[in-house]
Each structure stands twice: as C-alpha cells, then as structure tokens.
Amino acid sequence: MTSLPESPSGAVPRAAIPSATAPLPPPKIRCQRLAKVFENIGRARNGFAALSDVNLEVREAEFLAVVGPSGCGKSTLLNIIGGHVRPTLGLVTVDGLPVTGPSKWVGMVFQNFGLFPWRTVAGNVEFGPQVAGLPAAECRDLARRYIRLVGLERFVNAYPKELSGGMKQRVALARALANDPGILLMDEPLGSLDAQTRETLQDEVARIWADTRKTIIFVTHNIDEAVILGDRVAVMTGPPGRVIELIEVDLPGSREPAARRYSPRLLEYKSHIWDLIRRAGATLPGAAYGEVVYR
Amino acid sequence: MSAPTIVTEEALLSSPRPNGGQPWRPWALRGAALVLFLGLWQAAASLKLVDPVFLPAPSTIVSSFVATLEDGAILINSLISLRRVLLGFAAGAVLGVPLGLAMGLYRDVENFFDPLVELLRPIPPLAWIPLSIIWLGIEESPKIFIIFLGAFFPILLATVAAVRNVDPLLIRAARSLGAGNRDIYLRVVLPAAVPGILTGLRVGLGVAWTCLVAAELIAARAGLGYMIAAARRFLVTEVVIMGMLVIGLLGVLMEAALRAIEQRLTFWVEK
Ligand SMILES: Nc1ncnc2c1ncn2[C@@H]1O[C@H](COP(=O)(O)OP(=O)(O)O)[C@@H](O)[C@H]1O
Ligand SMILES: Nc1ncnc2c1ncn2[C@@H]1O[C@H](COP(=O)(O)OP(=O)(O)O)[C@@H](O)[C@H]1O
Ligand SMILES: [Mg+2]
Ligand SMILES: [Mg+2]
Numbered sequence: 001m002t003s004l005p006e007s008p009s010g011a012v013p014r015a016a017i018p019s020a021t022a023p024l025p026p027p028k029i030r031c032q033r034l035a036k037v038f039e040n041i042g043r044a045r046n047g048f049a050a051l052s053d054v055n056l057e058v059r060e061a062e063f064l065a066v067v068g069p070s071g072c073g074k075s076t077l078l079n080i081i082g083g084h085v086r087p088t089l090g091l092v093t094v095d096g097l098p099v100t101g102p103s104k105w106v107g108m109v110f111q112n113f114g115l116f117p118w119r120t121v122a123g124n125v126e127f128g129p130q131v132a133g134l135p136a137a138e139c140r141d142l143a144r145r146y147i148r149l150v151g152l153e154r155f156v157n158a159y160p161k162e163l164s165g166g167m168k169q170r171v172a173l174a175r176a177l178a179n180d181p182g183i184l185l186m187d188e189p190l191g192s193l194d195a196q197t198r199e200t201l202q203d204e205v206a207r208i209w210a211d212t213r214k215t216i217i218f219v220t221h222n223i224d225e226a227v228i229l230g231d232r233v234a235v236m237t238g239p240p241g242r243v244i245e246l247i248e249v250d251l252p253g254s255r256e257p258a259a260r261r262y263s264p265r266l267l268e269y270k271s272h273i274w275d276l277i278r279r280a281g282a283t284l285p286g287a288a289y290g291e292v293v294y295r
Numbered sequence: 296m297s298a299p300t301i302v303t304e305e306a307l308l309s310s311p312r313p314n315g316g317q318p319w320r321p322w323a324l325r326g327a328a329l330v331l332f333l334g335l336w337q338a339a340a341s342l343k344l345v346d347p348v349f350l351p352a353p354s355t356i357v358s359s360f361v362a363t364l365e366d367g368a369i370l371i372n373s374l375i376s377l378r379r380v381l382l383g384f385a386a387g388a389v390l391g392v393p394l395g396l397a398m399g400l401y402r403d404v405e406n407f408f409d410p411l412v413e414l415l416r417p418i419p420p421l422a423w424i425p426l427s428i429i430w431l432g433i434e435e436s437p438k439i440f441i442i443f444l445g446a447f448f449p450i451l452l453a454t455v456a457a458v459r460n461v462d463p464l465l466i467r468a469a470r471s472l473g474a475g476n477r478d479i480y481l482r483v484v485l486p487a488a489v490p491g492i493l494t495g496l497r498v499g500l501g502v503a504w505t506c507l508v509a510a511e512l513i514a515a516r517a518g519l520g521y522m523i524a525a526a527r528r529f530l531v532t533e534v535v536i537m538g539m540l541v542i543g544l545l546g547v548l549m550e551a552a553l554r555a556i557e558q559r560l561t562f563w564v565e566k
Contacts, residue, residue, distance in 0.1 A: 104473025
C-alpha cells in the first residue's frame with residue numbers, strides 16, 4: 001500500500017488539489033443573524049433595537065472597515081464581536097468557535113479609551129503582558145516598543161490625565177498592540193485626532209496591519225478613512241443597525257493609504273457610500289428611533 | 296466716536312494670576328478672622344462684660360493650657376483619647392474595608408449582610424452605650440467599641456459604593472487584555488476604588504472623634520472627654536473650653552494627615 005499517511009482513506013487532501021473551485025479559507029470571524037435589543041431603558045417601553053440581523057464574515061488577515069452614521073450600532077456590533085456584550089439573538093464565531101466572552105486574542109481599542117488612570121502610559125501598555133505573567137523586564141521592553149510605535153516616547157511616565165484626547169487614543173492603541181492579539185477591533189480609534197496626526201496614524205495602522213497580518217475590524221464614521229484603510233467596507237445604517245452593503249475596495253496601484261488618499265476613484269467610492277447611507281436613511285420607516293414592538 | 300480700547304500688557308498679565316497676584320491674601324483673611332474673634336472675646340472678658348464662669352478670657356484658657364502642659368495632664372489625657380480614637384477607627388477600617396470590598400464585589404455577600412447593615416446603621420453609636428457597658432464592662436473596651444461603631448458604617452458604605460462605581464469600561468478593557476477575575480479585583484477594582492475608600496476613611500475618622508466624648512462618659516478616669524466632664528463638675532470653665540479646643544485641634548491634625556495620604560494616593564484622579 002502506498003496511501004498517504006495523512007489521508008488513510010486514500011483520498012488526496014483537498015488543499016493539495018489546485019483548482020479553480022478551491023474553497024475559500026474559512027472566515028476568521030463570522031457573525032450570524034446578530035440582533036441586539038437594549039431592555040428597560042425608559043426611552044421605548046418595549047426595548048430599543050440597536051442591531052437587527054447583522055451577517056458578516058471577516059477573512060483571516062483582512063482589514064474590514066465599518067462605516068456608518070453615529071448611533072447606527074457600530075460600537076454595539078464591535079462589543080458583541082469582542083465578547084463584551086451578549087447579543088439578543090444570533091452567534092459570533094472566531095476560528096469556528098462561538099465567542100462566549102472577552103479574550104486576549106481579540107484586542108480592543110475602545111471609543112472612550114478605557115485607560116487605567118492610576119497607571120502611567122508605560123503602566124497602561126504593560127498591563128496585558130503583566131497579566132500574561134511575563135517577566136517585568138520583558139513587559140517594560142514591550143511597552144517601550146509600542147509606545148515608540150505610536151510616537152509617545154516623551155510621555156512614557158505621564159498619567160492619562162496629563163494627555164490630550166488624541167494622545168490617550170494612541171496609548172489605547174499601543175496597549176492593545178502590546179498584547180499581540182490575532183484580531184484587533186478598533187472603535188473610532190482615530191476619532192479625536194487632528195487631521196495631520198490622523199493621517200500619520202492611518203499610515204501607522206496600515207503599516208502595522210501589513211507587518212503583522214492581524215485581522216482588523218476598524219470602525220469609523222469617516223467615509224474617506226474607511227475607503228483609504230479597508231480591504232472591504234461594511235456600510236451600516238440604523239438604528240436598528242444593519243449592514244446594508246459590503247464593498248470590495250479595489251483601487252489601482254498601491255495598498256498604501258498615502259497612495260489611496262489621492263486616488264481619483266476614492267471619490268467614486270465615497271459618493272457611492274454616501275448615496276447608500278442617504279437612501280437608507282430616507283426609506284427606513286421609524287429608523288431613527290429603532291423601537292421594537294412585540295406582538 | 297469712541298476711543299479704541301487699549302489693552303495694556305499689565306492688564307493682560309494680571310488677570311489670570313490666582314488671587315490677583317496676592318498669594319498671602321487668603322491667609323491674611325483667615326488670620327484676620329481669628330484675631331478679630333479672639334480680640335473681641337478677650338475684650339469682653341477683660342471689661343467684665345460676662346461672668347468668667349460662663350466665659351473665661353482666652354488668656355485664662357491659655358494659662359490653664361500651659362499649666363496642664365507643665366504638669367503633663369493634657370498630654371496624658373490627649374494620648375489616652377488619641378489611643379481610643381485610633382483603636383476604634385482602626386477596628387472600623389480593618390473590618391469595614393474588607394467587608395465593603397466583599398459586599399461590593401459579590402452580590403451574594405451583599406444580600407447576606409445587607410439586612411443586618413440596614414437595621415444597625417441608623418442606631419446612633421451613643422444608643423449602644425448601655426448595652427456596651429453590660430457586655431464589656433467599664434474599662435477601655437466599651438469606649439473603643441462605641442468609637443468603632445461610629446467609624447465602621449461610613450467606611451463600610453463608602454467602600455461598597457467605591458467598588459460599585461468602578462467604570463465598567465475599565466473592566467472591559469482589562470478583560471480584553473486577558474485579565475482574569477483575580478487581576479480584575481487586584482489590578483482594576485482595588486486601585487479604582489481607592490479614592491472612594493479614602494473618602495470613607497476620612498468621614499469615619501470624623502465620626503470617631505465625634506463619639507469620643509460620649510464614649511469617655513462611661514466611667515472614665517482619664518481622657519479629654521473625662522477631663523471636660525470633671526472640669527464641668529467643679530465649674531472650671533476654662534478647662535472645659537480648653538479640652539474642647541484640644542479635641543478640635545487633634546481632629547484637624549489627623550484629618551490633615553489623612554488628607555496628605557489621600558493626595559499621595561489619588562493624584563491621578565482626573566479633575
Ligand atoms: N447600553 C445601552 N443601553 C441602551 N441603549 C444603547 C446602549 N448602547 C447603545 N445604545 C443605543 O444603541 C444605538 C447604537 O449605539 P452604538 O452602537 O453606540 O452606535 P455607534 O457606535 O454607531 O454610534 C444608539 O442609538 C444608542 O443610543
Ligand atoms: N491637565 C494637564 N496637565 C499636564 N499637562 C497637560 C494637561 N493638559 C494638557 N497637557 C499637555 O499639554 C500638551 C498639549 O495638550 P493639548 O492642548 O490637550 O493638545 P491638543 O489639544 O493639541 O491635542 C500635551 O503635551 C499635554 O501633555
Ligand atoms: Mg460608537
Ligand atoms: Mg485637545
């Protein structure tokens with residue numbers, strides 16, 4: 001017998017067959033029929049639907065940008081994927097396993113930073129390595145490296161209250177990166193930066209993504225930013241939040257933000273996304289309130 | 296036609312300076328109030344406007360203070376009272392902070408202790424005096440027990456509230472960085488609760504002093520409260536007032552010490 005040891009049935013492993021119909025690799029993240037209703041908040045007696053029927057697949061090493069007007073449920077979606085909020089309905093899987101809670105493999109940069117105010121910049125960035133039990137010297141080196149990456153070396157020993165909003169965001173980014181998670185969820189991480197710093201950090205995020213091959217979901221309300229950074233852009237509207245279109249960004253030439261920023265086709269994507277959002281806003285009845293009525 | 300407004304450099308520079316560039320001003324005002332108050336009091340006493348049994352002159356009080364300082368009475372009485380306050384307060388903190396942490400962290404612990412706490416909390420510490428004499432006699436322990444009761448509840452409640460008020464975003468952030476329950480308790484909840492706990496300790500210390508005189512009415516043979524009560528019996532009013540002022544002064548000093556500790560531990564709090 002000359003059967004291959006790794007396939008006792010004698011069949012050649014599927015991956016070994018080069019074929020036009022080869023299945024895509026399984027998605028890194030899969031959201032199936034996600035819905036979220038916030039109960040008992042007084043605004044709507046029957047609960048408030050923040051998400052309704054969100055289906056989404058994110059490939060390994062993909063950069064997915066999520067764009068939508070504020071209040072459409074982007075943060076809620078990200079918090080569910082990160083395991084911080086339980087969906088009312090539906091399922092999230094990462095590597096095929098259901099998400100049951102937060103984990104260090106799914107890093108998160110929160111919209112409101114969530115920095116530990118009693119720790120210095122270095123202390124915040126060291127937190128992940130510390131709870132992972134790394135030796136102190138290694139924690140310090142890791143922190144230095146990522147603080148330098150986000151350009152805050154001069155503030156290593158500053159406390160969060162001494163930092164501007166943009167600097168806090170960079171600390172939050174460094175803190176998430178220092179943990180080296182396979183998946184990075186970012187909730188408007190560049191939202192409170194000035195235009196120049198924002199562009200620099202966009203370049204930085206793109207470079208980190210290209211270097212580390214992390215799977216990134218990047219939430220923004222800035223359409224330009226979504227198109228400049230994303231492999232694909234998920235366009236959301238709401239509430240109740242839903243993904244109304246998934247757009248493959250195919251800009252000729254480089255994948256670099258610097259090149260994409262000045263691509264003439266950027267404007268085409270931009271006006272298309274604008275149209276989508278505007279049309280959805282006009283046609284969703286009662287969408288602005290997202291009230292759920294149980295019968 | 297109106298003349299153009301001229302903004303002088305002087306005007307620009309002077310406005311944002313605190314206290315209008317007169318840093319001594321708040322202190323001068325504080326000092327002035329004290330001097331004025333003592334001056335009027337001394338004048339009223341020297342002119343014999345009031346019977347010295349009702350209101351002895353400040354100078355009389357000072358000389359009685361110097362006298363007790365010389366024979367060591369005030370020092371011994373202060374140390375004895377200080378010891379009671381510190382022991383009662385320490386007992387309140389040693390029991391109140393851990394129990395508060397446990398009640399804040401675990402619903403089950405809270406539900407278990409809550410009815411008891413709610414029932415006992417409104418009872419004024421002084422109402423415990425008869426019972427504490429029956430239980431503990433008339434030595435040191437009933438006095439310390441009364442002070443402990445006064446300090447315990449504010450510390451407990453402040454600790455529970457401090458744990459409850461930890462920003463859930465910080466806990467989420469920690470969990471997404473891989474923190475387990477132990478890390479959450481020790482590295483997030485505990486440090487985040489420190490400012491609230493310290494406020495509770497400060498309130499508890501204030502109540503402890505408040506309970507001191509009452510506690511020292513329990514068959515005491517020494518202490519500031521005893522000194523005041525004994526002086527009243529012989530109508531030595533200047534010693535009564537002097538004892539009150541010493542209690543006030545010790546309270547202020549301990550409060551200042553706690554405040555200094557608080558500042559060192561909570562410098563990171565925003566705003
Ligand atoms: N904890 C909550 N309780 C009640 N309503 C919430 C809660 N979180 C979010 N919402 C509501 O859900 C909607 C979506 O919120 P969010 O996901 O934060 O939107 P976005 O991030 O897109 O601005 C908003 O209308 C918001 O008011
Ligand atoms: N309350 C503060 N205490 C100490 N340093 C501060 C404080 N606020 C801001 N800074 C420092 O002042 C500089 C400018 O801050 P800020 O005016 O907030 O910047 P921007 O708004 O341009 O981002 C920063 O380097 C920051 O560290
Ligand atoms: Mg949001
Ligand atoms: Mg600013």
